[in-house]
Amino acid sequence: MCTTCGCGETSPEPGRLPTGLAPLTDTGPLRLIRIEQNVLGHNDALARQNRDWLARNGVLALNLVSSPGSGKTSLLERTLTELGEQLAFTVIEGDQQTARDAERIRATGTRAVQVNTGKGCHLDAHQISQALITLAPPGGSVLFIENVGNLVCPALFDLGEAGKVVILSVTEGEDKPVKYPDMFRRAALVILNKIDLLPHLEFDVDACLGHLRQVNPDVPVLELSVTRGTGLSAWYAWLQDQRDQAVRNRP
Amino acid sequence: MHELSLVERLIDMMEQTAREQSFQRIRGIHLEVGSLAGVEVDALRFALDLATPGTLAEGAAIHIETPTGTARCQACEREIERISLHEPCPHCGSHRLKITGGDCLLLKHLEVE
Numbered sequence: 001m002c003t004t005c006g007c008g009e010t011s012p013e014p015g016r017l018p019t020g021l022a023p024l025t026d027t028g029p030l031r032l033i034r035i036e037q038n039v040l041g042h043n044d045a046l047a048r049q050n051r052d053w054l055a056r057n058g059v060l061a062l063n064l065v066s067s068p069g070s071g072k073t074s075l076l077e078r079t080l081t082e083l084g085e086q087l088a089f090t091v092i093e094g095d096q097q098t099a100r101d102a103e104r105i106r107a108t109g110t111r112a113v114q115v116n117t118g119k120g121c122h123l124d125a126h127q128i129s130q131a132l133i134t135l136a137p138p139g140g141s142v143l144f145i146e147n148v149g150n151l152v153c154p155a156l157f158d159l160g161e162a163g164k165v166v167i168l169s170v171t172e173g174e175d176k177p178v179k180y181p182d183m184f185r186r187a188a189l190v191i192l193n194k195i196d197l198l199p200h201l202e203f204d205v206d207a208c209l210g211h212l213r214q215v216n217p218d219v220p221v222l223e224l225s226v227t228r229g230t231g232l233s234a235w236y237a238w239l240q241d242q243r244d245q246a247v248r249n250r251p
Numbered sequence: 252m253h254e255l256s257l258v259e260r261l262i263d264m265m266e267q268t269a270r271e272q273s274f275q276r277i278r279g280i281h282l283e284v285g286s287l288a289g290v291e292v293d294a295l296r297f298a299l300d301l302a303t304p305g306t307l308a309e310g311a312a313i314h315i316e317t318p319t320g321t322a323r324c325q326a327c328e329r330e331i332e333r334i335s336l337h338e339p340c341p342h343c344g345s346h347r348l349k350i351t352g353g354d355c356l357l358l359k360h361l362e363v364e
Binding site: 029030031032033034035036037038039040042043119120121122124152153155156157177178181182185211213214215217218 | 274364
């Protein structure tokens with residue numbers, strides 16, 4: 001067994017290269033090739049294609065991101081149930097494993113596609129372009145993309161959404177915005193969820209908002225409780241307004 | 252650990268370049284990871300160690316430059332160097348800063364044979 005990592009491969013003797021490799025000292029003529037390309041450029045190009053398609057069709061796409069357990073799926077379930085008669089919705093669910101969240105969404109009568117990322121810790125623009133073909137969201141609708149629960153990796157991968165909605169629940173640390181600034185600085189809206197639990201916690205809302213303002217000074221914030229229904233009307237008004245803008249801006 | 256998916260994409264880019272420019276072996280990979288790129292250099296090196304064996308980049312030397320992020324303050328309009336995303340403008344204290352550089356992971360060049 002390999003003594004370096006415990007894998008099944010035999011490790012080479014010290015000073016010897018694995019079989020099939022010429023020693024590095026035995027170099028032929030080296031060439032320098034200039035590339036100067038962004039490694040995320042391919043994803044960004046696919047995201048632009050998604051964004052163009054969504055804009056042409058007047059579809060508002062929102063990328064919902066948070067830590068695991070902040071209440072993303074519960075927020076969607078309640079929104080789809082209460083707003084389903086006024087607005088058309090479709091949902092892309094991203095999780096490493098299982099179709100459980102897509103099943104929860106479909107139980108509200110909304111069409112949903114589950115994307116399993118396997119070992120991947122985020123959705124990427126290619127997965128969204130494939131899901132868009134399956135879902136074919138109708139013009140004037142709202143597409144929710146529920147990303148993998150993770151405040152780090154999804155920040156870097158543009159999906160082509162109109163905006164990121166970052167959800168932070170008050171059972172988490174109030175300093176998360178400065179701990180995960182890559183995500184919070186890209187937020188178009190921040191939702192502070194589970195505020196019904198505040199009397200039982202030491203979470204300082206003002207301190208949290210202060211941290212948030214350090215990385216994203218102008219982002220709107222909605223404080224709500226999905227389970228109690230507190231603050232949901234402001235969320236629905238924001239959604240309706242964003243969707244109306246997407247329809248108005250349709251070329 | 253998004254560094255692993257970034258490395259997978261990096262390998263695709265290198266293989267495509269190898270087809271276009273006809274080379275079989277990469278001896279050196281030169282990368283730029285800006286301090287505001289959201290990429291951990293140690294995690295990136297770890298992911299390269301994991302993913303390059305069996306590819307044309309196996310055994311290649313990895314060179315990583317880490318330029319400091321730069322930003323323009325929207326309030327006082329001065330250019331500043333930025334190491335972290337939550338620190339205010341050192342001149343006027345504003346947090347309204349627009350990042351202008353050091354936020355990319357770039358494949359700069361390759362040494363090939």
